[in-house]
Amino acid sequence: MKIGVLALQGAFAEHIAILERLKIEVIPVRLPQQLEGLDGLIIPGGESTTITKLMVHYKLKNKIIELARNGFPIFGTCAGMIILAGELSSSGGVKPTGVMDIKVNRNAFGRQVDSFEAEINIPVIGKKPLTGVFIRAPLIESVGKAAEVLARLADGTIVAARQGKLLVCSFHPELTDDTRFHHYFLDIVSGKV
Ligand code: GLN
Numbered sequence: 001m002k003i004g005v006l007a008l009q010g011a012f013a014e015h016i017a018i019l020e021r022l023k024i025e026v027i028p029v030r031l032p033q034q035l036e037g038l039d040g041l042i043i044p045g046g047e048s049t050t051i052t053k054l055m056v057h058y059k060l061k062n063k064i065i066e067l068a069r070n071g072f073p074i075f076g077t078c079a080g081m082i083i084l085a086g087e088l089s090s091s092g093g094v095k096p097t098g099v100m101d102i103k104v105n106r107n108a109f110g111r112q113v114d115s116f117e118a119e120i121n122i123p124v125i126g127k128k129p130l131t132g133v134f135i136r137a138p139l140i141e142s143v144g145k146a147a148e149v150l151a152r153l154a155d156g157t158i159v160a161a162r163q164g165k166l167l168v169c170s171f172h173p174e175l176t177d178d179t180r181f182h183h184y185f186l187d188i189v190s191g192k193v
Helices: 012-021 048-057 061-069 079-084 180-190
Strands: 002-006 025-029 040-043 074-077 085-088 100-105 116-120 130-134 139-143 148-152 158-163 166-169
Touching: 002 012, 012 025, 012 040, 012 180, 040 061, 040 079, 040 180, 048 061, 048 079, 061 074, 074 079, 074 180, 079 085, 079 100, 079 166, 100 158, 100 166, 139 148, 148 166, 166 180
Parallel strands: 002 025, 002 040, 040 074, 074 166, 085 100
Antiparallel strands: 100 139, 116 130, 139 158, 148 158, 158 166
């Protein structure tokens, strides 16, 4: 299995490190031709304004939209989730790819100082909660018919969702030692789930 990690800006090195720990072949993606021959792609957290501008500049955006529409597996964490959203309630100039039937609120939890950690129940990865690291995180305001909710905070806020082979979460699973959510994405890629 060969997984690409969009390596334009943000927490791409941490995703690469986790995949390497899981003995997966990883390709840092900076150019369109690096998308060829991949089985899946991770779009990391970072700054969605910067990442989307660079995606356009390096001619990656339309290619990624086309792949997503054709059922290619993509996992977006934090800014990556903003980028996969169908709609943003507070875009701040970000133009998402629009491939997922979810409405996302950027910076919904406040500023950098309002970052936090929370134990999250994600039934699809098992009973034990996962520690979610939320860094100036977006939240999912609503999920359309095509997508399903995978996790909520205790107050009901939606923080993870799936639509076909597209997976998103508000938090940063690459910043903990818990690899279960990455595993879940790899199971989506291999068609196990
Ligand atoms: N607030 C950032 C944005 O709007 C996302 C933060 C993150 O990826 N940790 O792009």
